[in-house]
Amino acid sequence: MKHLYFIFSLFLLTSCISAHVDTDYDHGVDFSQLKTYNYFSDIDWNGVNQLDQTRIVRAIDQELKAKSWQKSDNPQVLIDIKPAEQIVTNTNTVGIGTGSYGGGFGTSMQVGIPIKTKKLQKDLVIEMLNASNQHLIWQGVFCKEFSTRADSEKIIQSAIQDLFKKFPPKK
Secondary structure, three states: OHHHHHHHHHHHHHHOOOOEEEEEEOOOOOHHHOOEEEEOOOOOOOOOOHHHHHHHHHHHHHHHHHOOOEEOOOOOEEEEEEEEEEEEEEEEEEEEEEEEEEOOEEEEEEEEEEEEEEEEEEEEEEEEEEOOOOOEEEEEEEEEEEOOOOOHHHHHHHHHHHHOOOOOOOO
16 A cells, blocks of 8 residues: 555656746847837737736736836837647556566566546747847746646736746846
8 A cells, every 4th residue: 555655646746747937038138228118019819818918918017117127119129929728638657567576487467557637738938029120039938737727817927927037137
């Protein structure tokens, strides 16, 4: 029974996936000279509902305002938002085996039991482009799997905070 408990605990630990956050930027850009932004007018929201669209924009606005950036009709930076949501099916197997050893020969038997889990994967890519030449200067990527539909507002707020934690990049 202790072995089964250990195997089950190990399975639970390995099936918990944390958020993946990654950022990249153009090292030739002096972000200290940039302080104004706005959004592309034709963002492809890829099926994201209006409530979540508003939450994403509001969270970005809050983070940039906290970093002394201002929304402007004549921005230095344009922001593009690329959200995606999909159901991911993970198939894992648990092996249960028995065996014996002795007298110069050994036998064993193992059975793999497939375990399928469905999770909601949310991806959010935020890109900042130089408004004058449309060159990408910063990109943030957030990706996380959820076993259930969680509170969207908390998820979005947390994702945006994680993405902008080290923004603007220092030279």
